Amino acid sequence: MEPINNVQYTSEPTSDEFEAEGQFIMRVPEDRAETIHEAIRDGNVHKKLSIALKEDLRQGQVWLDGSMLYTKLVDLPSIVESYKTTDKKNFYKTADISQMLICTEKPEEIECKSSESEEEAANKQPQTYMYPHGITRPLKNVSRRRFRKKMLNNPEMPATDIAKELKWLLITDSQAMDVKYEIINESDSSDHSSV
Structure with missing residues (x-):
């Protein structure tokens, strides 16, 4: 994929160890959520929504109906189960969701602290991308x-x-005024314990 605004984005994982998450939660500003709902209802999500991640697969950009949002993929503090139904009686588990894509209009709202060297940043990566809250209001600061x-x-x-x-x-x-110490042989202590 070609660089966008001098930043390299990729749609393919660069490492063999990376296993893509099947499902994730996408949190967008409220005014943009209606656009996504309409695209889902109309069945043309692939035309109105596209996601491009940087090579670290944690930050990127989302294009929604021609406008751009900045994103950050964070790990949730707990796993959320996703279910599907066809008859509103029987539910089938489809995935365990453990990540959320947070979309904002300003990049500074989701920027990571990048003042450390690459090694320090690699060591702190799990902590940096750990989201402290759950997905509902009662779970604020749950971790x-x-x-x-x-x-x-x-x-x-x-x-x-x-x-x-x-x-x-x-x-x-x-600094002690009087120091006393006593030396005890192990053989003497074992004789006393057997009596």
């Missing part, structure tokens, strides 16, 4: 209120913390 914080993978203390703790212990030991 902060309902989900507990993730524990560190490495439970060991960093070397700097160990050095600070050791320094504090040595300082408090030198």
Whole structure:
């Protein structure tokens, strides 16, 4: 695909590891939503709506009936199930939706923090694209209120913390008025425990 406004967009994934999401929620400004509803009713969505994503597959642009919107693909804090029915009695699950495409008219409303280097940005990518709210009003700040914080993978203390703790212990030991210590042999303690 050719560059648009000096930005390279792609419709194909660049990595073999990428698996496209089958369904996602598209959130557009209220005045543009009616245009999408009419296009769905008329059956000509492919003529009025097109989506182009950047190579990172997270940011892009949406063209809706000739006008452009800026988009960002975010991960929802929980999974939403999508169902389909033919007779309004039997429902069939069609997909698990875990992403939402947020469309805005101004690019600064959805811009990511890009002051870090590429490595730092790659490490922070999951956090940057994690949407803190659910899709309904009662689920505002749901990830902060309902989900507990993730524990560190490495439970060991960093070397700097160990050095600070050791320094504090040595300082408090030198300031003590009286220091007593007792040496206990393991063989003596095992004899007492058997009695």
